[in-house]
Amino acid sequence: MKKIFLYGLVVTLFLSILQFNLSTALGAKINYKKIFENECEKCHGKDGKGTKRGKKLGVPNFNDGEWQDSVTDEQMINSITNGKKKMPAQKHKLSPEEIKAVVKFVRILAPKKRR
Numbered sequence: 001m002k003k004i005f006l007y008g009l010v011v012t013l014f015l016s017i018l019q020f021n022l023s024t025a026l027g028a029k030i031n032y033k034k035i036f037e038n039e040c041e042k043c044h045g046k047d048g049k050g051t052k053r054g055k056k057l058g059v060p061n062f063n064d065g066e067w068q069d070s071v072t073d074e075q076m077i078n079s080i081t082n083g084k085k086k087m088p089a090q091k092h093k094l095s096p097e098e099i100k101a102v103v104k105f106v107r108i109l110a111p112k113k114r115r
């Protein structure tokens with residue numbers, strides 16, 4: 001009787017660990033598109049070219065391949081985290097993981113390389 005109880009306890013523990021890992025794995029899936037829509041689109045525009053308001057502040061055109069080549073991911077992470085001139089810092093709004101994810105999205109807005 002005691003053995004069955006112990007066995008049950010082990011199984012329950014195992015299942016709860018499994019569930020915990022699953023939920024953290026799913027939680028880690030960051031929706032960069034949504035972040036961009038909520039936090040960046042008002043200045044940078046849906047397509048990354050910049051809105052009226054953004055252009056007034058001096059946003060770069062994310063569709064410009066030369067601009068894309070001129071910045072590194074690290075530089076973007078730094079600018080988004082700490083801000084750059086008129087670009088507001090995002091470190092109080094977004095986690096480092098979310099900032100990394102949104103940099104990926106900025107790269108997606110780059111033109112396809114034509115060769």
Ligand code: HEC
Nearest residue numbers: 039040043057058059060075076079084085086087090102
């Ligand atoms: C209030 C308007 C505004 C918002 C909101 C905003 N930006 Fe910007 N962003 C700017 C401006 C202005 C610049 C140009 C800064 C400069 O170089 O003078 C800029 C520059 C950038 C750059 C280039 C940085 C570099 O190193 O040259 C990146 C990347 C960027 N923004 C990403 C984002 C992302 C991602 C978000 C959302 C999380 C965001 N921005 C939200 C205004 C904004």
